[in-house]
Amino acid sequence: MTVAVSSVGTSAARPIRLSFDSTWLLWVGIIAVLLFLVVSPFVYLVITSFSAQGTGEFTFANYATAYGRARYIDALLNSLKLGAAAAALAGVFAVPLAWAVARTDMPGRGLTRILVLATFITPPYTGAVAWILLAGPNAGWLNRFFMLLTGAEAGPFNIYSFTGLAIVIALYSFPYIFIFTTAALELVSSEMEDAANILGAGAWRTMRRVTLPLALPAILGGLIICFLEAIALFGSPAMIAIPARFNVVTTQLFQFFGNPVRVEVAAAYAMPLLGVTVLLILVQRLLTRRKGFVALTGKGGERRPIRLGRWRWAMFGYAMLVATLSVFLPYLFLLQAAFAKAWGRGFSLDNLSLRNFHFVLFEHATAAQSVINSFLYAGAAATAAVILTLGVAYIVTRRLVPFGGILGFLCVAPFVIPGVVLAIGFYAAYAPPPLALYGTALILILAFTTRFLPIGFVNASAAIRSLNPEMEEAVRVLGGSRLTALRRVVAPLLKRSLLGAWLLIFIPATRELSAAIFLYGPNTKVASVMIFDMSEEGNFEYLAALALILQVLTLPLLWIGMKALGRDFMLRRNAT
């Protein structure tokens, strides 16, 4: 709010030129902040990749090192394969569910949405831990049940494999495709389908020839986002791929960051990840902007659910199967582990205990503090991002300055920078003197702010665009200043949307791992890093307790969001 206000500074009777100057100053100020947050880490990333360690001289040696070994190249290829496999699987999970929820009379549509939301707010690393409990070789619960039922010597499931990793990633990224696809399907009006029916097409042909093609760009867009999510993910691969003795880009980057820190090589090695992301985001934008998709943005008209008849329950069964894999089983065994003295001893009363919670909350040296840190940093970052993007969105939408589009572009640009890459850029830019921010809370807050600027901007500009400028003009013509208009009309009307934007940043920021793992210091450990550390130590009972605490603390926020913005506020397209 403060950002937009200073354009009002000039007293009204003075000529308009003066206020023009002050908005110009404001523009320069915002540009400076965005340069600091967005451009400079990126520029430093590129420069560092060409700098010799220590001397800083120009060199190609980092690239030679980064791509000089077969196993480094293998890690790159593994990431691409993993992304493709996870995206394809996620599509298999998400598309039928999206269609059933958006267009059919499947029972339990509301329940399905809630379960997708539950999946969506489960951090991928928490899901990965749950699946280690479920499908670890020998000790995993699924294997134990299998052995119990069949009497076999060993179970068939092994999470520590490429397939295992792909499944786990797909299970926790399919909500992206679900969100994209339902959004598109909800815009296909029944009339379009009626038009096909009246020309003689049956239900299946209509779906194949009309409905699906109309939603196809959105589905592809969702697949791309899933692919990018999979290749940028750090937590799940680190927990699963490393024990399985293969590397992906992000785990390899982490190793370059291990002792001694070779940030120059890491920067060089991050380039393909950045390049692939930029390229695919462009493809995704092109897809969803094509003509076929524009038709969907018109007035949808009336929508009637398609009658599935006997297939209703089959569809419901499929939805519950997916939910069993992503929610029911994982949470059941996370709960078991969190309340168990030893998770391997199974479900018996004498194994029940609250000790894990007590330990995590009161005895462990940093666990409780890490949760507090997560919430503090996420809160600061969400507040900063909302204020900044609101100011930019207001200036851009009301065309208060020339070239406002640049500001908007800078706000959405971080969308194409994977968290890992962003963290390396921040490290390269702000870890060395003079700022020497490494290990401070500030560098985490700044990195989170940058990472979530796009969410803030998309929501803030949607909110401001929904406000008719005549609302503000009416204030001014009656004698109120622009400041009065902001205070009395704009702020009260945007309250809800801004709260929504804040939550949409805050909730994922409390779980952020990919950037935090590269930037935290001894005193700034956040909950996600804490969970990751515990998984390396094999303390699954403590870990489960901490992960559940984090989930439970999120529930009131979700509740507030749903009260203020509607049940689906996290599953709308501008949420991602």
Add this chain to the structure above:
Amino acid sequence: MSKLSLRNIARRYGAVDAVADFSLDLAPGEFVSLLGPSGCGKTTTLRMIAGFVPPSAGTIEMDGRQISSPATVVPPEKRRMSMIFQSYAIWPNMTVGENVGFGLQVRRLSRGEIDRKVDAILDVVQMRGLKDRYPAELSGGQQQRVALARAIVVEPEVLLLDEPLSNLDANLREEMRFEIRRLHDEFKITTVYVTHDQAEAMVTSDRIVVMNRGRVEQIDAPHVLYARPRSRFVAGFIGRTNFLEGSLQGSDVRFDGFSAAASVLEGSNASGALLYSLRPQAIGLTTQKPNGGRLAVEAEIAGRSYLGEYWDYQARPLGAAKPLRVSMGPNAVFEIGSRVWLEIDPAAMVRVE
């Protein structure tokens, strides 16, 4: 002295002249409409008067004091005007009473006085009972009344209205036209009204400015505008009309299918093509040849439509290429193909550019 003077104002956007060389003087208490098709510059002109848009050239004065020029613009909040917007711009976060009282609050009136004035104006617009409602609970017409009350209660020097009725359905729109004129007669506020609807402009206004492509076509009282349009655009935009193209031949002007003595037509002394506008209402249809000073032209009924309030006939003068449109009362029935006489008053033929 005039209340509001616009002197040669212009507004350019890039290479486009949204408004060019616009001059207008409003007398205190006068109601003037800016009328024209969309994109004619009427809203830009209104926004220049309000102070939202600075002029590229020219000046605006209120009570003799300059309020707009390309160099300096008094901002909207210092102009003591008020405005009604196309979207009404009723603030949904405030009740009806708070909306109406807002301008008075900004003017720092006492709470008691604000209450008194708000109640009084809500009585005038018949909204007293809905003072504590929120705008979302109001119909379009009621929101319109709130917008009117909010704009009038501050007793503005000038009231600006930007297509205020375009979001209402047809019946309500007609009712609100009269309401706006009634409020004007009651409060005598100098008013500028922007619309693309000629009937609205004619019902409400003392004078109408017809605009086209950023330029003023004609400024006149409604009846003058209708009876004596000065340009082809005005004649065609205000009401329906027949355009007659003629040329001077000797002492007669030859039209398509008939001719008239140049001496009885206005502006007929010019050489080259002459263009006249003749309203369908100014033509009579008879079965017998009329006598008297009027022009009589023999014609054939080529088509007709019945619109309830009148017949719309197409009558082609014998030997002419194009039929003329003629309005007759609902009882004047002529069959298609029948021979009739057109009775034209030469004084109703208006020379246009």
